[in-house]
Amino acid sequence: MGTGPAPGRERFLAGAAEVGLQVDVVARAAAGSLAEAASLLGISPADIVKSLVVKHKDGTFLFALIPGDRQISWPKLRALVGVNKLSLPPADVALDATGYERGTITPLGSTHPWPVYADAAITGKRISMGAGAHGYSAFVDADALTAALRAVVADISDPN
Template identity: 35%
Template structure:
């Protein structure tokens, strides 16, 4: 079903019998932005979804996935997630909260289950690319399958 070394995220897809492929790429600290990663794995930046970790003033920690060629709209995410305000968590807190490090945060296999919000542009995309849970590996999967497995809420959260 997949090529490459399995990750926690890919094993979760296996458990749900979801088809995906793994794509490895050379990475370095200066080139971890979504557009560069999309180019390295051969997918449009609009099909590569970056995973962000935030804190809402009412709900606490939550996660969001937005296309690599867009930015997260904090006001829209706040509205969709029933918060007045959301803000990014400090990079130094990522591993403690998710089990992942910057550049390797996946919406799958997070240490603790947080509410996940994905930009609604994912709905009909096939494939989309997400982090496999480690730097240098991306998962390609159908957008609808990712939403289903993650039990994500869709909304217009990117601009």
């Protein structure tokens, strides 16, 4: 498969298979925004889940899964994790932490199995998320995803 988007997508698919998760990956045109991506996929922005890499003050990371129509709530996430400082790292640090570029990040197939925190607003839905490579999206049952990743599911977001 060599160069291009395939290695990240293949790692994503292997990660999903490793935890027994059924995912459907679709190719899509490049999108300039989350709203445009939702339109291309024929879904609402709320059904696209952003996988955010968050840096812990101790130098470790975690994933926060946030619906596209919401934003991370730093006070809620800090309280849940039990720390007073969390941050979004620069793109190169996120790449080093996960093996994925921004816009393709997913906990599935990450080069390190960081803990996952999922916003409660995604429960009970079929969602779309990054599939490890630009130009691809994955569809998955959110409840199966959070179970497979042993995610902490809680209110960790606020409306945009």
